[in-house]
Amino acid sequence: MASCLAVSPLPMERNLLLTTSTRTPDAISSLRMCHSFQEVKQLHAQFVVSGLLGYNPLCARRLLEAYATMSQIYYAVSIFERMPSPDVFVYNTMIRGLTMGKFLHDSLLLYKEFLFGYLVPDNYTYTFVLKACSHLKAPFEGSIHDAERVLGEFSEENTLAKNAMISGYLSEGRVDKARRMFDNMTARDAASWSALIAGYTKNGMHTEALALFPDMMVSQILPNEAALVSLLSSCGQLGTLHQGRWVHGYIDKTRVLMSTKLTTALIDMYAKCGSIECGYGLFQKMAWRDVVTWGVMISAFAIYGHASKCFHLFDEMLADGIRPNEVIFVAILSACSHAGCVEEGRQYFIQMEHGFGIKPSIEHYGCMVDLLGRAGLLADAEELINSMPEQPNSIIWGSLLSACRTHNDLRRGTWAFEKLMELEPTSGDRYKLAGLMFANAGEKEEAAKMRKMIHEKEMETTCGSSFIEVEGAVHEFTAG
């Protein structure tokens, strides 16, 4: 419990220090305005000191809610265990928090404990339990089959529970099953639509996701924030600036609250659609940015090759009191790679592990191999690959092969190519690249062998292309 009270200092403007208002309901409701774990902990400490936590039951409930929705399960549990008689709402909040935090077994165990206490589950309880069941692959009391059984016990239409099933199916990639359930529903609400749209987006079916928007409008259900976020993500993936702008206009017109997540989704959409200025404009106007917002902005400038802008943003982020996560470093390292900043890249790589305690993942190694390879430091790239704790994947070998082709390193290039043949024996692109490498180095026979293999095995090769939108129509440009 003592660790809950370790309050870190916050920037002045975010300081929620409570004075005389501590004994009013305002203090408790300010918990719902908290944007970060730090802020909740700070309020928690003040509630303990002022004694409010001890005598106002609403205070503990709201604190538990705040921790649970932030998936800070250990803190939520510590509050929960001190509650004399938790009711249905409190159990639901805990079950939801456990499910969202992927503590699926614990979620179902708590559900059992709940039933044991002679409490009657409501629609929300079933929703969260079904969600836990559907995410649980192991044969406990609930895989998705058990969730289906639970659902079958309902005699009447239960929109909430069916929405949970739709999400469950989609998280397993079972799009058709989800769609059938959605189509057979008699009472679809905004959450049913947003679950389906989000599922399409997550499964890479962006065109299908965007196609649902007009259907949703026709059915007189207004898109909620979650649906808009998913739609914007799909616009970004497809590069359809026109549709993205339309969604932005819709948000302005209908005065949907511009939350951090929604604004972040807009920034990402603009950046991916080639309009980074619009994205950066929104970013600068934001009152509160979380680590994902910073990640989106840094990744955007990284793709554009503006490494120094990325470095500045990184420092600004730290000054703002945001701790970088592994995604931030992927973005920073890829910025270094695109701009050829070898020394900066090396320093960030070291700082990541020793300054911030983030163990480099395969993505980070991938960025570093790419950075060193592009710069022609192929011996360093080889050394790094050999030092990796896990097996390099085809992205890493492909990156090395590409660098070897540029810098005429036949020995390492052949090494990478052999590994690639093991991992992706049917990728024509790899043979093509190896062929180009041999041709560059004057090894005509080897190059011819590659071309022959591509032809004999009837492998497909792709060529680079990009999409650009002109007056609402999307055009594809191909290289070569």
Next chain:
DNA sequence: GTAGGGTTAG
């Protein structure tokens, strides 16, 4: 008074 959602190496 409880859903749902945003970032990541070639």
